[in-house]
Amino acid sequence: PGVEAASFGAGMEQLVRKRFSFFTSFWNKLWPNPVSADSSSLGYFDPDPVALRPDLEPVPDSPSASLFSALYDFRARSAEELSVSRGDKVCVLKEEGDYVLAKRLSGEPALGYIPASYIVKISEETSHQPWYFSGVSRNEAQYLLLSPPNQHGSFLIRDSESNRGEYSLSVRNHAKVSHFRICKEPDGGMYIQKGQAFPNMQELLTFYTVNWKVVQCPLLQPCIPKAPPVRDSWERPRSEFILGRKLGEGYFGEVWEGLWKNMVPVAIKVIKQADMKAEDFTKEIQNLKRLKHERLIQLHAVCSVGEPLYIVTELMRKGNLQSYLSSLEGKALRTLHLISIACQVADGMTYLEEQHIVHRDLAARNILVGDNLTCKIADFGLARLLKDDIYSTSGSTKIPVKWTAPEVANYHTYSLKSDVWSYGILLYEVFTYGQTPYEGMTNQETIQQISMGYRLPRPSTCPPEIYCIMLECWKGNAEERPAFIVLREKLCSLYRRLHSSLS
Numbered sequence: 217p218g219v220e221a222a223s224f225g226a227g228m229e230q231l232v233r234k235r236f237s238f239f240t241s242f243w244n245k246l247w248p249n250p251v252s253a254d255s256s257s258l259g260y261f262d263p264d265p266v267a268l269r270p271d272l273e274p275v276p277d278s279p280s281a282s283l284f285s286a287l288y289d290f291r292a293r294s295a296e297e298l299s300v301s302r303g304d305k306v307c308v309l310k311e312e313g314d315y316v317l318a319k320r321l322s323g324e325p326a327l328g329y330i331p332a333s334y335i336v337k338i339s340e341e342t343s344h345q346p347w348y349f350s351g352v353s354r355n356e357a358q359y360l361l362l363s364p365p366n367q368h369g370s371f372l373i374r375d376s377e378s379n380r381g382e383y384s385l386s387v388r389n390h391a392k393v394s395h396f397r398i399c400k401e402p403d404g405g406m407y408i409q410k411g412q413a414f415p416n417m418q419e420l421l422t423f424y425t426v427n428w429k430v431v432q433c434p435l436l437q438p439c440i441p442k443a444p445p446v447r448d449s450w451e452r453p454r455s456e457f458i459l460g461r462k463l464g465e466g467y468f469g470e471v472w473e474g475l476w477k478n479m480v481p482v483a484i485k486v487i488k489q490a491d492m493k494a495e496d497f498t499k500e501i502q503n504l505k506r507l508k509h510e511r512l513i514q515l516h517a518v519c520s521v522g523e524p525l526y527i528v529t530e531l532m533r534k535g536n537l538q539s540y541l542s543s544l545e546g547k548a549l550r551t552l553h554l555i556s557i558a559c560q561v562a563d564g565m566t567y568l569e570e571q572h573i574v575h576r577d578l579a580a581r582n583i584l585v586g587d588n589l590t591c592k593i594a595d596f597g598l599a600r601l602l603k604d605d606i607y608s609t610s611g612s613t614k615i616p617v618k619w620t621a622p623e624v625a626n627y628h629t630y631s632l633k634s635d636v637w638s639y640g641i642l643l644y645e646v647f648t649y650g651q652t653p654y655e656g657m658t659n660q661e662t663i664q665q666i667s668m669g670y671r672l673p674r675p676s677t678c679p680p681e682i683y684c685i686m687l688e689c690w691k692g693n694a695e696e697r698p699a700f701i702v703l704r705e706k707l708c709s710l711y712r713r714l715h716s717s718l719s
C-alpha cells in the first residue's frame with residue numbers, strides 16, 4: 217500500500233504540475249523535489265501540446281487541414297470509417313455533411329470517416345474544459361457519473377439549478393454522487409468553504425484535487441459524456457424541403473427538384489410508404505450512408521417520419537443518361553466524350569465491386585448526368601431493395617430483360633459479373649446515343665436469341681476496341697467476363713490514347 221500511495225502521489229503531482237503549469241511556484245513549495253515524467257501515470261490528463269509534435273503535423277498537401285480531438289469513442293462500421301478513442305488527435309482533411317474525412321494521428325496512423333459531432337477543434341478544446349457540463353441538471357449529473365465508463369472519482373462542474381450564475385461540483389464516491397455548491401463572492405472569487413476562495417474554477421479544482429478530503433472523494437478524472445447517436449441527422453423534418461419542378465417519375469414515386477433550407481438544390485424522391493417495410497428502410501439507409509464515391513449519387517437526407525417518405529439526394533441537372541444521349545446536346549457528343557462517360561461509370565462500378573455490392577439494374581436510365589458531363593450511378597441500395605420484392609414476387613416480367621445476364625433471366629442469380637453484362641449493354645446505349653437494345657425484339661425473343669449465342673451487332677458509331685469490350689462483357693460464362701477494375705483500366709487507357717492523339 218505504501219508503494220501504491222507513493223506512486224499515486226507522484227502521479228497526482230505530475231498531473232497537477234502539467235495541467236496547471238501556471239501554478240508552478242505553488243507546486244514547488246508543495247513538492248520541493250519534482251518527480252520525473254512518467255506518461256503511464258498521467259491517466260486522462262494528457263496535456264501535451266499536440267500541435268507541436270512533429271509527427272502530428274497536418275498533412276502537408278492539404279493546407280486546410282486542421283487538428284481536432286475526439287470527444288467520444290467511435291467504432292468504424294465499414295472499411296471507409298475510422299475508429300477513434302476519446303482523446304485521439306485527428307487531422308481533418310475534408311468535411312462531408314455530418315461526417316469528416318480524418319487522419320488519425322494518435323497511435324497507428326489511419327484515414328477514414330468519423331461523425332463531425334464526435335470531434336472538437338483543438339484550439340477550442342481548452343475553452344471547453346472537459347469537466348464543465350453546461351446545461352446538465354443535478355439528476356442528469358448523477359445519472360452520467362453513475363453510468364459506465366465513469367467510476368469512483370469521476371467529477372464534473374455544472375451550472376447550479378437553484379442559484380443562477382453559480383456552479384456545483386458533482387463527484388462520484390463509489391456508488392453514490394455527492395454535490396457541492398460553489399458560491400461566488402461579489403468580486404468574482406469562488407469557494408466551496410467560506411473563507412477559502414479562488415480566482416477561477418481551475419484553481420479551485422486544483423486545490424480540491426490535492427485537498428480532496430473536504431469533498432470526501434478524490435477528483436480523479438473528469439466525467440466522460442455520453443456519445444450522441446451517430447448520424448441521427450440523416451433524418452430531417454419535411455418542412456426543411458421545398459418541392460419545385462417535377463423531374464421525372466419512377467416505379468416508386470415522383471422525383472422533384474427541390475431546395476433544402478432554401479439554399480441547397482437537391483433532388484427529392486417522394487415515395488409512398490406502403491411500398492416498403494420500415495425496418496428494411498432503416499437497414500438500407502445505413503448501407504446508403506456508408507457508400508461514398510464521386511461516381512455515386514450521394515444521399516443527403518431522409519424524411520421517414522409520417523408520409524410520404526422523402527429520399528433526398530444530390531441534384532443532377534441534366535437528368536438520366538438515356539434521355540440525355542438522345543437530346544440535342546447528347547447527340548453532339550464525340551467519341552472521346554462517350555468514352556469518358558464509359559470510364560466514369562466503370563469507375564463507380566469498380567467502387568461498388570470493391571464494396572461487394574451488386575447493383576442489379578445498371579442501365580443508362582440509372583446513370584445521372586450533371587454539368588461538365590459528370591456521370592453518377594443512381595438507383596443502387598434503396599431502390600435495389602425496393603425492387604427486390606417486385607422481382608421475386610411478380611416473376612420475371614419486371615426484370616429489365618434486355619439489360620440482364622442470361623443467368624439472371626433464367627435463375628435470378630445476380631452477381632457482380634451479371635452487372636458486367638449490363639455494363640456491356642450500357643456501353644451499347646452510350647455508343648448508339650441512347651438506342652434501345654435489341655430493337656424490334658420482345659423480351660422472350662431476346663432471351664432465346666442470347667441463349668443461342670446471338671449478340672448485339674457493332675453499332676456503326678462504335679469503335680472496334682469498344683465493341684471488343686462489349687463482347688467480353690457478354691460472355692455466356694459469367695466467370696470469363698472481366699472485372700470492373702479491368703474494364704476501367706482498359707477504357708481509361710483508351711481515353712488517354714485518344715485524348716493525346718487529338719491534342
Ligand SMILES: Nc1ncnc2c1ncn2[C@@H]1O[C@H](COP(=O)(O)OP(=O)(O)OP(=O)(O)O)[C@@H](O)[C@H]1O
Pocket residue numbers: 463464465466467468469470471483485513529530531532533534535536581582584594595599
Ligand atoms: N438526383 C437526381 N437528379 C436529377 N434528376 C433525377 C435525379 N433522380 C432522378 N431523376 C430523374 O427522375 C427520373 C425518375 O427517377 P426514378 O429514380 O424515380 O426512376 P427510374 O430510376 O427512372 O425508374 P425506376 O425507379 O422505376 O427504376 C429519372 O429518370 C431522372 O430523369
